[in-house]
Amino acid sequence: MNDNNPNFKYFDTTADIGIEVESDNITDAFKNSAFGTLNLITDIEKIEKKITKEIVIESEDEYGLLYDWITELLILLDSENFMASEYNINIEKNSDEYILHGKISGDTYSTDKYSYKTEVKAITYHEMNIEKKDNTYKIKFILDL
Amino acid sequence: MVGKNDLEKIRDGVYEIPSSARKDMRVPARIYLDDESAKTIEDTAINQVANVACLEGIQKRSIGLPDIHFGYGFSIGGVAAFAENNGIISPGGVGFDINCGVRLIKTNLTEEDIKPHMQELVDELFKKIPSGLGSNGIKHLKESEIDEVLLNGAQWAIENGYGWEEDLKFLEENGCMAGADPDKVSTKAKRRGIPQLGSLGSGNHFLEIQSVGDIYDEKTAQVYGLEKDQVVILIHTGSRGCGYQICADNLREMDKTAKRLKMNLPDRQLACAPIDSDEAQKYLQAMAAGANYAWTNRQMIQHWTRETFENVLKQDADSLGMHVLYDVAHNIIKKERHQVGKVNKTVYVHRKGATRSFGPGRKEITQEYRDVGQPVLIPGTMGTCSYVLAGTENAMKETFGSTAHGAGRVLSRSGAKREFSPEEIQKQLSDKGIILKANSQPVIAEEAPNAYKDVDAVVKTAHDAGISKLVAQMKPLGVIKG
Numbered sequence: 001m002n003d004n005n006p007n008f009k010y011f012d013t014t015a016d017i018g019i020e021v022e023s024d025n026i027t028d029a030f031k032n033s034a035f036g037t038l039n040l041i042t043d044i045e046k047i048e049k050k051i052t053k054e055i056v057i058e059s060e061d062e063y064g065l066l067y068d069w070i071t072e073l074l075i076l077l078d079s080e081n082f083m084a085s086e087y088n089i090n091i092e093k094n095s096d097e098y099i100l101h102g103k104i105s106g107d108t109y110s111t112d113k114y115s116y117k118t119e120v121k122a123i124t125y126h127e128m129n130i131e132k133k134d135n136t137y138k139i140k141f142i143l144d145l
Numbered sequence: 146m147v148g149k150n151d152l153e154k155i156r157d158g159v160y161e162i163p164s165s166a167r168k169d170m171r172v173p174a175r176i177y178l179d180d181e182s183a184k185t186i187e188d189t190a191i192n193q194v195a196n197v198a199c200l201e202g203i204q205k206r207s208i209g210l211p212d213i214h215f216g217y218g219f220s221i222g223g224v225a226a227f228a229e230n231n232g233i234i235s236p237g238g239v240g241f242d243i244n245c246g247v248r249l250i251k252t253n254l255t256e257e258d259i260k261p262h263m264q265e266l267v268d269e270l271f272k273k274i275p276s277g278l279g280s281n282g283i284k285h286l287k288e289s290e291i292d293e294v295l296l297n298g299a300q301w302a303i304e305n306g307y308g309w310e311e312d313l314k315f316l317e318e319n320g321c322m323a324g325a326d327p328d329k330v331s332t333k334a335k336r337r338g339i340p341q342l343g344s345l346g347s348g349n350h351f352l353e354i355q356s357v358g359d360i361y362d363e364k365t366a367q368v369y370g371l372e373k374d375q376v377v378i379l380i381h382t383g384s385r386g387c388g389y390q391i392c393a394d395n396l397r398e399m400d401k402t403a404k405r406l407k408m409n410l411p412d413r414q415l416a417c418a419p420i421d422s423d424e425a426q427k428y429l430q431a432m433a434a435g436a437n438y439a440w441t442n443r444q445m446i447q448h449w450t451r452e453t454f455e456n457v458l459k460q461d462a463d464s465l466g467m468h469v470l471y472d473v474a475h476n477i478i479k480k481e482r483h484q485v486g487k488v489n490k491t492v493y494v495h496r497k498g499a500t501r502s503f504g505p506g507r508k509e510i511t512q513e514y515r516d517v518g519q520p521v522l523i524p525g526t527m528g529t530c531s532y533v534l535a536g537t538e539n540a541m542k543e544t545f546g547s548t549a550h551g552a553g554r555v556l557s558r559s560g561a562k563r564e565f566s567p568e569e570i571q572k573q574l575s576d577k578g579i580i581l582k583a584n585s586q587p588v589i590a591e592e593a594p595n596a597y598k599d600v601d602a603v604v605k606t607a608h609d610a611g612i613s614k615l616v617a618q619m620k621p622l623g624v625i626k627g
Contacts, residue, residue: 012557014187014215041278071393078386079336109278116278117587119347121241121389125400125413126217144241145348145558
């Protein structure tokens with residue numbers, strides 16, 4: 001798939017919503033997870049790429065890294081009204097940790113300019129699953145809305 | 146896994162799963178349900194009440210309330226108390242929105258008085274009170290001020306001109322939970338919290354102008370200062386991104402701890418730590434700070450509500466009788482004394498989607514209401530009734546002084562969007578004479594009244610089972626939604 005071409009599916013839970021992605025590699029799977037999350041809040045493809053930010057996240061495993069990555073995007077939204085729609089990131093594995101680093105681009109959210117769908121409170125560990133099978137990475141997680 | 150087939154009826158409205166149903170259950174799981182709900186309840190929610198019954202140091206029973214539905218780790222509409230000496234603390238037993246809660250403000254207006262001003266009031270409240278996405282508070286906190294908010298709660302708001310000193314008397318914990326430590330709140334949580342202080346948020350949060358309908362208990366209604374046709378205002382919101390992040394940070398920490406200690410938990414979201422551990426103490430101090438943020442938030446929104454009423458009705462808030470009836474927390478852990486068997490014990494009561502329902506005489510209840518039990522505020526959903534109930538002696542005996550908190554969701558958000566259109570919902574409400582103003586069209590459909598369990602049935606079950614008693618019903622007149 002193309003680097004920044006969103007590819008994700010939503011699934012229903014009673015109170016909230018889940019996201020499933022299937023990508024060629026872990027980096028694309030993480031990008032799609034981010035697209036899926038922010039697309040619940042607004043039409044993410046419409047967010048212009050005006051501001052670029054550096055990002056570095058270190059976690060002990062892939063699950064922790066996904067949790068921290070999605071959380072970081074929600075923090076940027078709440079604290080700076082920043083909504084990222086392009087992720088030029090890489091994920092590397094060292095001996096005892098995973099590092100996600102790179103640049104994310106987007107715009108300051110404003111109701112005059114962009115649509116508003118719903119609020120995302122947090123990512124949960126509930127039924128979170130990261131699976132590498134043959135040449136695909138499958139990620140599944142649920143967000144608390 | 147246990148489910149509805151394992152429920153044994155104890156008496157009308159009360160079902161139990163005995164601790165023998167699963168090898169790992171330490172105590173029974175008790176769920177308050179009417180017969181109809183007992184047939185339709187999700188098995189996953191029942192199993193969650195049973196999972197909580199497996200945790201170290203749990204006292205008496207794990208409890209599900211009439212509005213129970215599936216949550217993460219702990220169900221929503223759940224209560225569990227853990228002994229001070231050997232129990233645990235779990236952030237999942239509170240949830241992301243720490244001290245999500247409800248405040249009810251009285252007025253001396255009647256429905257007839259307010260009718261001609263309703264549209265203007267709703268428009269002005271919508272303009273004045275920040276809501277929806279990126280809803281930043283009007284007050285822009287300095288970084289140094291957030292610590293004072295986290296430490297002092299509603300007291301900070303009063304000192305900064307958002308309200309009256311007397312308001313504090315009518316808030317649970319007087320709007321400031323002891324033991325809060327701002328240093329235990331991460332910079333990330335503070336960053337999320339700073340711009341959002343004094344904002345309603347989105348989702349199921351709302352502000353509603355209501356009128357009192359049926360009164361079920363005249364004597365208690367009189368003590369609370371409620372009468373038929375009286376206009377009241379209900380504010381439903383919590384600790385915004387600050388609380389979500391405090392929960393996320395601590396769940397993450399405790400997940401690491403659980404992994405390190407190789408704890409055998411039935412569900413990863415039940416991550417917890419022994420009460421006397423550093424992890425648990427750090428969470429409790431941060432949670433108290435998050436709770437204080439929420440009380441400050443509701444205090445500020447109340448202040449702007451008073452200002453808006455003053456501007457529209459050209460009368461001051463005092464002469465409009467805009468006093469606080471009460472303010473309750475729905476998601477919180479409290480250190481309380483309860484009778485367990487023959488012993489009066491200190492326990493940590495986890496209430497997730499549950500309201501404290503202390504009966505007459507408890508010293509935690511403000512003097513004004515102590516003889517009749519504390520007010521229990523149960524909000525409905527958009528367009529449905531809300532209720533005031535009173536805490537009972539029976540709740541002290543059975544549920545660690547707790548009752549339901551609202552209507553539980555029964556239809557998924559996308560299901561609701563498939564079944565209802567925002568225009569249709571808006572029309573339904575306007576046919577009933579209810580004015581609705583919302584930021585998001587999809588949220589109107591997601592929050593459709595039929596996406597939730599019937600709140601009338603929830604309060605009836607809570608009343609019939611004796612874990613709170615009905616005092617008054619409120620009908621919606623105007624709703625502001627995020």
